[in-house]
Amino acid sequence: MDMLQLSCSQIAIALLLFTQVKSTTEETFAQYPNGTLTKCITGERSALLAFREGLSDRANLLSSWKGDDCCRWKGVYCSKRTGHVVSLDLQGTHRGSGNGIAQVLAGNISSSLLGLQHMRYLDLSRNRFDKIEVPEFMGSFHKLRYLDLSFSWFIGRIPPQLGNLSNLRYLNLEASYQGPGYFLPYSTDINWLSRLTSLEHLDMTGINLSTIAHWLPVVNMLPTLKVLRLSACQLRSSPDSLPLSNLTSLETLDLMGNDFHKRSTPNWFWDLTSLKHLDISFTGLYGPFPDEIGNITSIVELELSRNNLVGMIPSNMKNLCNLEKLGYYRNNINGSITELFHRLPSCSVNKLQLLNLPDCNLTGSLPTTLVEPLSNLTWLDLSDNKLTGHVPFWIGELTKLRTLYLNSNSMDGVMHEGHFSGLDMLKDLVLSDNSITITASSTWVPPFSLALIHLGSCQLGPKFPTWLRWQTQVFSLDISNTSITDMVPDWFWIAASSVQFLNIRNNQITGVLPLTMEFMSGEEVDFSSNKLTGPIPKLPMNLTRLDLSRNNVVGPLPSDFGAPGLRTLLLYNNTISGAIPASLCKLRSLELLDLSRNNLNGSITDCLVNELSTNMTGLSIVNLSLRNNNLSGGFPSLLQKCPQLIFLDLEDNHFLGTLPAWIGEKLSSLSFLRLRSNMFYGHIPVELMKLVNLQFLDLAYNNISGSIPRSIVNCTGMTQTRHISYDAFTSQFRFDENELVDYTENFMVLTKGQERLYTGEIIYMVNLDLSCNSLTGGIPTEISALVELKNLNLSWNNFNGKIPENIGSLLQVESLDLSQNYLSGEIPSSLSALTSLSHLNLSYNNLSGKIPTGNQLQTLEDLASIYIGNPGLCGPPLLSKCSSQPEPIPGNHADASNDAVSFYLGMGYGYVMGLWVVFCTFLFKRKWRVSWYSLYDQAYAQVAVTWASFRGKTNG
Missing domain, CATH: 3.80.10.10 (Ribonuclease Inhibitor)
Known part of the structure; x- marks a missing residue:
C-alpha cells in the first residue's frame, strides 16, 4: 500500500x-x-x-x-x-x-x-x-x-x-x-x-x-x-518549536524522506494539535516513542516508519479517538505484541483501518481474544517480527480485511477453514516463513478470491491443496518448501495460467511440464528442486525468469524457446542432452544462463556466431555456466558476441586447444573465468592479462605450458579492493557502482585443500588456481602484487627457482599451495607475515634451510605435512635439526655413497611425481580413468622393481 x-x-x-x-x-x-x-x-x-x-x-x-x-x-x-x-x-x-x-x-x-x-x-x-x-x-x-x-x-x-x-x-x-x-x-x-x-x-x-x-x-x-x-x-533541519505558529489550520503534514537526524522530541510539529495526517517516516528521528503524540487528538493517519524510535507506544495513545491508520514499520518496539494491542486506543478500535508494524522487534503471541473487535481493519502487517504461538481465531472475524501479512515470524500451530470463514474481502494472504500448518477439506471452497498468496515454508502437503483451484485471479503464488509430494494435478496448470509470479520450488512435486505452458501469463517462474520430468516446452511469451534447476527434465533444449524477453534461465542439475541449439541466440535479452550438470554434448559451433551476424550488439549474457557437461571443441567462438560477460564457467568438459588471444579484447568485463578440468594446452596468452577486472582465474587440470605472464599484475581485480553492493530491488550485486551481476547457483571452489561451497558470497572471492598443468620457469615476483588474493594454488607444475621473497605481501591470502614443483632455496621469512593464512602446502619441492617461525605459521594444522618431501629443510616442526657444521668436502667417500642413495631416491621420487600427475588428472576426469588404468599398473610395477633393486644394493 x-x-x-x-x-x-x-x-x-x-x-x-x-x-x-x-x-x-x-x-x-x-x-x-x-x-x-x-x-x-x-x-x-x-x-x-x-x-x-x-x-x-x-x-x-x-x-x-x-x-x-x-x-x-x-x-x-x-x-x-x-x-x-x-x-x-x-x-x-x-x-x-x-x-x-x-x-x-x-x-x-x-x-x-x-x-x-x-x-x-x-x-x-x-x-x-x-x-x-x-x-x-x-x-x-x-x-x-x-x-x-x-x-x-x-x-x-x-x-x-x-x-x-x-x-x-x-x-x-x-x-x-x-x-x-x-x-x-x-x-x-x-x-x-x-x-x-x-x-x-x-x-x-x-x-x-x-x-x-x-x-x-x-x-x-x-x-x-x-x-x-x-x-x-x-x-536537513527541523526546529524544536515555532515561537508563534500561524499553521493553526494545517491538517496534513508530509515530511517523509528528509534527513533531520535528531531526537524525536522536541519538534515543532508536535504542537500542531489540528493535524489529521502526519507522515514523518524516513526522517532519521531517534529516541523513545514521543509522548506528545497523545496530544494530537485529531490525528487520523500517523506514519512514523523507518526511523530509529525505540520502546513501546505510550499509554496516552488511548487519547487518539480518531485514529484510522498507524504505520510504524522498522522501528524497535522490542516488546510484547499483546501489550501493544492493549495500548491501542479503545475509543477508535472500531475505526482502525490500517495497522502496519513489520520489523519492529515485537515478541510473544497474538492475544487469543480482543476486548473490542477490529471491525473496520483492512490492512494488518505484523511481518518480520519475533512472534510465536498460534494464529488466533479472531483473524477470521475481520470481515473487511483485504491484506494480511504475518510472514517471517516463528508462528506455528494449525490454521483451518474457520480462520478464513469471514474473510470475504481478503486479497493478500502472506504467511511465508513460519511453521504454520494449513488444513482444509478437499471440498472446501474459500470465501475469498486472492490476488497474492505467499505460503512458502508453511505445511501444505503432502497433497496439493485443492482449495487453490478456486483462486483464478492470483497475481503472485508462492507455495515453495511446503512439503508437497504430489503429482501436479491438471487443474493446477489451469489455475496457474494467469499467475505472473509463480514459485513452487523445493518440494517433491512430480509430473510433466504442460504443452500449454506457452499460453501461461508467467513473468517469473520457479519450479526448481522438484522431480518434474519430460522435455522443456515452448515458454510463455512474457517470461523473464525461469528456474527449472534440480529436476529430472530430459531431452534436448527446445528449437524455439519462445519468451523473447527472457533474462534468466536456470536449468542446471537435470539430464538435458544433445547440442546447444542455435535458438539460444534469439534470446537477445538473456543475462544469466546456467546449463551446468547436464548431459549436453558436441561443440558450440560457429553457426551460433552467424546467427548474430546481423546484430552488432551481440548477446546480453552476463553470467554463463556450462560446467559438468560433455561439451567439446575449441574455446567457444560464440563468446566473442558476449561483451558484457562477467562470469564464465566451462569446468569439467572436453574443450581443447589453445586459449585465444581475443579473450582479453572481446571480454573486457570478465571478472570470473573458470576453465578447470578440460584439455586446453599452450601458453597463457599475454592478452588475457588485459582483463583488468579479473579476480577469479582457474585454469587447473589442463595441460597449460610456458610461464606465468609477468603482466598478471595488470589484473587490478586481484590487486585492488572492489566496491561491491547488493541491490535488493533486483536481487543483483553491483560492482563499483557500475555492473550488475545476478548469481544464484552454488559455486564450488577448491581452496584450503578441499572443495568449499560458495553462494552469493563468491563475488568476494579472489582466486588464482593454475594447479595440475605443465607450467615452467620461476614464480614471477609480480605475483606478490596480487594483494587481494584469498586463494593461490600453483601446485603440480614444473616451477623452479625460489619462492618470491616478498610473498608475505599477500596479506589477504587464506590458502597457499606451492606443492609438487621444483622450487629450491630457503622459504622466505616474510611468509610469517601472512596473518590470514589458514592453509599452507609447500611439500615435495627442493626447498632447503631453516623453516621460518612465528605468527600464523605456528597455528596451522598438521604442520609436518606442510614441508614433507623437502629433504633440505630443517628445524621445527620437522625432527631434523639445523646444523651449523660446514658443508662436507666434495669427493668424500661417504658422500659418494650418499650420492647413490640420492640418485635412487630421486629416481623413485620422479616416478611417484609422474604417477601423481596422472592421479591428479584422473580425480577430475573419470572418463580417462578406465582407458589409462593399465598405465597405472605399469608405473606401479616399475616403482616396485626400482625400490626392490635399491634395497638389494644397500643391503648388499
Missing part, C-alpha cells in the same frame, strides 16, 4: 477548490452544449493553437482541437457568461494505453498561453516536459487559483515568479526521480512562497531544497495552509 498516494481527503480538497473556481459568479464555466449563444474568444483560440504547435502529441490527446469553438475542445473550459477560457485541464498519464504509447504531452510550453489571462485553473500534470524548466511566465496568470505541474519531468530552478500568483489556493510541483541523467528540480530561495497568502494546498515533494536551512519561517507565513507536502526535499 502506498502511503504517499492522494488520500480521499486530499482529493476532496482538490475537488472543492475546483468547485469553488467553477462557482464564481462571473466565471462559471463548462464545455458548451449545442445552441449556446456564447463561443470562445478568437484570440484565446489562437493562443491555444499556438500552444499545441509546440507540443508533441503522439497519443492524439488533442485530436479534438479543431473547429472554431475552442470551448468544445477536450480539456478546455470556458465561462458561460463571457466565453473566456477559465480552465485548462490536460493531465496525462504515464501508464500507457493498449497500444503501448503513454498518454502524455511532451515538448515545449509556449508563452502563447499568456493569451489566456482569465484562466483560473491549470493542470499540466503527469506529462513529459523533460529537459525544460517551469516557464517563468507561469507567474503572470494573476487570476490563477489552481496550478498543478506535478510529475511532468521538469528540470532546473523553480521560478520565484510563481510568488506573483497571490490568488493561488492549490499549488502542486511534485517531482519524482526519473532515472539516470535526470536532475530533480530545485529551489535555493523559497521566500516567494510567503506572498501566496491564500494558499491552502502546497506540494513540493521531490524538489531539491537542500540549500535552504530556514524553510519553516517561510511556510509559517501561510495562515490558510491546510496541506503541506515537503517529502524527499533533502531538508
Whole structure:
C-alpha cells in the first residue's frame, strides 16, 4: 500500500477548490452544449493553437482541437457568461494505453498561453516536459487559483515568479526521480512562497531544497495552509518549536524522506494539535516513542516508519479517538505484541483501518481474544517480527480485511477453514516463513478470491491443496518448501495460467511440464528442486525468469524457446542432452544462463556466431555456466558476441586447444573465468592479462605450458579492493557502482585443500588456481602484487627457482599451495607475515634451510605435512635439526655413497611425481580413468622393481 498516494481527503480538497473556481459568479464555466449563444474568444483560440504547435502529441490527446469553438475542445473550459477560457485541464498519464504509447504531452510550453489571462485553473500534470524548466511566465496568470505541474519531468530552478500568483489556493510541483541523467528540480530561495497568502494546498515533494536551512519561517507565513507536502526535499533541519505558529489550520503534514537526524522530541510539529495526517517516516528521528503524540487528538493517519524510535507506544495513545491508520514499520518496539494491542486506543478500535508494524522487534503471541473487535481493519502487517504461538481465531472475524501479512515470524500451530470463514474481502494472504500448518477439506471452497498468496515454508502437503483451484485471479503464488509430494494435478496448470509470479520450488512435486505452458501469463517462474520430468516446452511469451534447476527434465533444449524477453534461465542439475541449439541466440535479452550438470554434448559451433551476424550488439549474457557437461571443441567462438560477460564457467568438459588471444579484447568485463578440468594446452596468452577486472582465474587440470605472464599484475581485480553492493530491488550485486551481476547457483571452489561451497558470497572471492598443468620457469615476483588474493594454488607444475621473497605481501591470502614443483632455496621469512593464512602446502619441492617461525605459521594444522618431501629443510616442526657444521668436502667417500642413495631416491621420487600427475588428472576426469588404468599398473610395477633393486644394493 502506498502511503504517499492522494488520500480521499486530499482529493476532496482538490475537488472543492475546483468547485469553488467553477462557482464564481462571473466565471462559471463548462464545455458548451449545442445552441449556446456564447463561443470562445478568437484570440484565446489562437493562443491555444499556438500552444499545441509546440507540443508533441503522439497519443492524439488533442485530436479534438479543431473547429472554431475552442470551448468544445477536450480539456478546455470556458465561462458561460463571457466565453473566456477559465480552465485548462490536460493531465496525462504515464501508464500507457493498449497500444503501448503513454498518454502524455511532451515538448515545449509556449508563452502563447499568456493569451489566456482569465484562466483560473491549470493542470499540466503527469506529462513529459523533460529537459525544460517551469516557464517563468507561469507567474503572470494573476487570476490563477489552481496550478498543478506535478510529475511532468521538469528540470532546473523553480521560478520565484510563481510568488506573483497571490490568488493561488492549490499549488502542486511534485517531482519524482526519473532515472539516470535526470536532475530533480530545485529551489535555493523559497521566500516567494510567503506572498501566496491564500494558499491552502502546497506540494513540493521531490524538489531539491537542500540549500535552504530556514524553510519553516517561510511556510509559517501561510495562515490558510491546510496541506503541506515537503517529502524527499533533502531538508536537513527541523526546529524544536515555532515561537508563534500561524499553521493553526494545517491538517496534513508530509515530511517523509528528509534527513533531520535528531531526537524525536522536541519538534515543532508536535504542537500542531489540528493535524489529521502526519507522515514523518524516513526522517532519521531517534529516541523513545514521543509522548506528545497523545496530544494530537485529531490525528487520523500517523506514519512514523523507518526511523530509529525505540520502546513501546505510550499509554496516552488511548487519547487518539480518531485514529484510522498507524504505520510504524522498522522501528524497535522490542516488546510484547499483546501489550501493544492493549495500548491501542479503545475509543477508535472500531475505526482502525490500517495497522502496519513489520520489523519492529515485537515478541510473544497474538492475544487469543480482543476486548473490542477490529471491525473496520483492512490492512494488518505484523511481518518480520519475533512472534510465536498460534494464529488466533479472531483473524477470521475481520470481515473487511483485504491484506494480511504475518510472514517471517516463528508462528506455528494449525490454521483451518474457520480462520478464513469471514474473510470475504481478503486479497493478500502472506504467511511465508513460519511453521504454520494449513488444513482444509478437499471440498472446501474459500470465501475469498486472492490476488497474492505467499505460503512458502508453511505445511501444505503432502497433497496439493485443492482449495487453490478456486483462486483464478492470483497475481503472485508462492507455495515453495511446503512439503508437497504430489503429482501436479491438471487443474493446477489451469489455475496457474494467469499467475505472473509463480514459485513452487523445493518440494517433491512430480509430473510433466504442460504443452500449454506457452499460453501461461508467467513473468517469473520457479519450479526448481522438484522431480518434474519430460522435455522443456515452448515458454510463455512474457517470461523473464525461469528456474527449472534440480529436476529430472530430459531431452534436448527446445528449437524455439519462445519468451523473447527472457533474462534468466536456470536449468542446471537435470539430464538435458544433445547440442546447444542455435535458438539460444534469439534470446537477445538473456543475462544469466546456467546449463551446468547436464548431459549436453558436441561443440558450440560457429553457426551460433552467424546467427548474430546481423546484430552488432551481440548477446546480453552476463553470467554463463556450462560446467559438468560433455561439451567439446575449441574455446567457444560464440563468446566473442558476449561483451558484457562477467562470469564464465566451462569446468569439467572436453574443450581443447589453445586459449585465444581475443579473450582479453572481446571480454573486457570478465571478472570470473573458470576453465578447470578440460584439455586446453599452450601458453597463457599475454592478452588475457588485459582483463583488468579479473579476480577469479582457474585454469587447473589442463595441460597449460610456458610461464606465468609477468603482466598478471595488470589484473587490478586481484590487486585492488572492489566496491561491491547488493541491490535488493533486483536481487543483483553491483560492482563499483557500475555492473550488475545476478548469481544464484552454488559455486564450488577448491581452496584450503578441499572443495568449499560458495553462494552469493563468491563475488568476494579472489582466486588464482593454475594447479595440475605443465607450467615452467620461476614464480614471477609480480605475483606478490596480487594483494587481494584469498586463494593461490600453483601446485603440480614444473616451477623452479625460489619462492618470491616478498610473498608475505599477500596479506589477504587464506590458502597457499606451492606443492609438487621444483622450487629450491630457503622459504622466505616474510611468509610469517601472512596473518590470514589458514592453509599452507609447500611439500615435495627442493626447498632447503631453516623453516621460518612465528605468527600464523605456528597455528596451522598438521604442520609436518606442510614441508614433507623437502629433504633440505630443517628445524621445527620437522625432527631434523639445523646444523651449523660446514658443508662436507666434495669427493668424500661417504658422500659418494650418499650420492647413490640420492640418485635412487630421486629416481623413485620422479616416478611417484609422474604417477601423481596422472592421479591428479584422473580425480577430475573419470572418463580417462578406465582407458589409462593399465598405465597405472605399469608405473606401479616399475616403482616396485626400482625400490626392490635399491634395497638389494644397500643391503648388499
